[in-house]
Amino acid sequence: MNAQLTEPKTKPAPAPAGATRHPLAGHALSGAEVVVQVFADEGVEVLFGYSGGAILPVYDAVFRHNATHAGADGREPMPLIVPANEQGAGFMAAGYARASGKVGVAVVTSGPGATNMVTPVRDSMADSIPMVVVCGQVPTGAIGSDAFQEAPISNIMSACAKHVFLVTEPERLEATLRTAFTLARSGRPGPVVVDIPKDVQNAALAFAGEGELPLPGYRARLAAVERGALTDEDCAAFFAALKQARRPLIYAGGGVIAAGAAEALRDFVDAFGLPVTTTLMGLGAFDTTDPLALHMLGMHGTAYANYAVEDCDFLLALGARFDDRVAGLPEAFAPLARFIAQVDIDPAEVGKVKPVQWHHVGPLKRALERLAAYGRAHGVALELGDWHAHVAALKRDHAMNYDRDSALIQPYAVLEEIDRLTGGRAVISTGVGQHQMWAAQYLNFRAPRQWLTSGSMGTMGFGLPAAIGAQFARPDALVIDVDGDASIRMNIGELETVTTYGLPLKVLVLNNVGDGMVRQWQKLFFKGRFMASDKSLHRKDFIKAAEADGFAWARRLERKEDLAATVADFLAFEGPAFLEVMIDPDAGVYPMVGPGASYAQMITGEHIASRSAPVPTDAGPAAMF
Structure with missing residues (x-):
């Protein structure tokens, strides 16, 4: 194309003194080539996407970039992974981001290609996952004309x-793309969508090699948050309250993982001895095998975690937002806590659901490091022996359990065996439903980014494509998709993606022949009227489907006595493996805190011990705050 080059309206900021000028600065590139070069500059290692007419210039630029920069072994620097469906591409990018902490990137065409990305984008927004989605769009002049494969994606x-x-x-394209990556990863992370008309992709541009859009409002707010620092007075107030507490508890959310603050949390706990419970999204923020770990709290949290929340007199919320699956009845959440402290990167979350007595808005890692340093410098030493003994008793007396004598295969037993063999070090992705909660309850997570699940949106079909993205992020890790028969149907076409790219992914389907979680709710709250929850879909032969998609190891487990050997073979197989387990169709997820109920009203089921009331309220010195 011989279109005349134009001066960008958004000029890049001057390069810092001593900075190296981009080797392509001033070169003429097409808009599509600019897109790919910005990807390279941002360190993008893999793309996920499905082609179409409106994005073909970018796809062609990816092809040429990879051909030009291939290694001596022919390895492409930026492979583009093609799914069965654009939604799969979105969840792969999200799984990559969740497992790596880097920005995941998806590239799709206009119209249906872009609208198929809506659910992954919303899912990533709800769980604060950094992602950049580039969508092709019809030419600028055709926008609004109902052109072929046009959709108002920006709306x-x-x-x-x-x-x-x-x-x-076109002259704003480069700065816009660089800004998209900054937005996605900064502050509270999230997905950013860039809609690029085809004529902009084909435009001839002068590549700057630097520069972003001004966005003065966002940058000012971000800078204010980043500058947020705990003063001596802030620390003194925090520890004055903490020193009065007899039963302090940390409530850690996904923000700990997003902030890279797991090590700082570990150090804080080592210094002051507070037990830790995490949200569903926070699993792995603190080693769940630690004596002070209470695993997950909430609607399907462990009984002992929920009872500890009932009993605590001081609660420290870290990167957690008191959502309805944790604090379904806010006024009854942590009823004995006379002091609640909250640290978050997002000021909108402070006091939004539950009033707090102390808070800090700023980077979580830095805040924990500052508190730990202050506490050590001032000789803070808490006497928590009685509380530790109480926590240990809760974990012993209200442990997770199930009918171990049943002749039917129990899903919990399958997961316990997986946990025994992996030592809590596998990367686990899940669909959504009962299997998701069982995995959260019965598996251990020794480190961050081992647990990938659709938390806030609860998107069925998330597990398989997210696991694919995770395997690309961590090629040497054991990645297991724990899925359900109903959930995996949503994106079952991605089985072929696993084998196409030779991924050693392990896919486990816990088959209870229907929507188990919906059935459980219908049983408990709708008098057993099981409307549509069996899906009326009983013809799927998952083993044949897996074999048809190229799985050399695909088995169905139906006998309890074969469980241990089959699971061992499944995990040990070197390539892609698919295991379907026919589980007890009546197995439930317990504990369960019903909608609008408090933790004191938790349903623990037949096999987990419950208690009738929380501990007495005589909090001693803690009653002073």
Whole structure:
């Protein structure tokens, strides 16, 4: 194309003194080539996407970039992974981001290609996952004309993403893309969508090699948060309250993982001895095998975690937002806590659901390090022996359990065997439903980014494509998709993606012949009227489906006595493996805190011990705050 080059309206900021000028600065590139070069500059290692007419210029630029920069072994620097469906691409990018902490990237075409990305984008927004989605769009002049495969993506995605850009001025393309990555990873992470018309992809541009859009409001707010630092007075107030507590507890959320603050949390616990419970999204933020770990709290949290929340007199919330699956009845949540402290990167979350007596808005890692340093410098030593003994008793007396004598295969037993063999070190992805909660309850997570699940949105079909993305992020890790028969159906086409790319992914389907979680709710709250929860779909032969998609190891487990040997073979197989387990169709998820109920009203089921009331309220010195 011989189109005249134009001066960008958004000029890049001057390079810092001594900075190396980009080797391509000033070169003429097409808009599509600019997109790919920005990807390379941002360190993108893999792309996920499905082609189509409106994105073909970018795909062609990816092809040429990989051909030009291939290694001596022919390895592409930026492979593009093609799924069965664009939604799969979105969840692969999200799984990559969740497992690596890097920005996941998906590239799709216009119209249906872009609308198929809506659910992954909203899912990532709800769970604060950094992602950049590039969508092709019809030419600028055709926008609004109902052109072939046109959809108003900037309007549709604006309610789902952290930010959406529609690039109609070619000279703003490079700065827009660089800004998208900054937005995705900064502050509270989230997905950013960049909609690029085809004529902008084909435009001839002068590559700057640097520069972003101004966004003064966002940058000012971000800078204010980043500058947020705990003063001596803040620390003194925090420890004055903590020193009065007899039963302090940490409530850690996904923000600990997003902030890279797990090590700082470990150090804080080592210094002051507070037990830790985590949200569903926070699993792995603190080693769940630690004596002070209480695993997960909430609607399907462990009984002992929920009872500890009932009993605590001081609660420290770290990167957690008191959502309805944790604090379904906010006024009854942590009823004995006379002091609640909260640290978060997002000021909108402070006091939003539960009033707090102390808070700090700023980077979580830095805040924990500051508190730990202050406490050590001032000789803070807490006497928590009685509380530790109480926590240990809760874990012993209200341990997770199930009918171990049943002749039917229990899903909990399958997961316990997986946990025994992996030592809590596998990367686990899940679909959504009962299997998701069983995995959260019965598996251990020794480190961050081992647990990938759709938390806030609860998106069925998430597990398999997210596991694929995770395997690309961590090629040497054991990655297991724990799925359900109903959930995996949503994106079952991605089985072929696993074998196409030769991924050693392990896919486990706990088959209870229907929507088990929906059935459980219907049983408990709708008098057993099982409307549509069996899906009326009983014809699927998952083993034949897996074999048809190239799985050399695909088995069905139906006999309890074969469980241990089959699971061992499944995990030991070197390539892709698929295991379907026919489980007890009546197995339930317990404990369960019903909608609008408090933890004191928790349903523990037949095999987990419950208690009738929380501990007495005589909090001693803690009653002073």
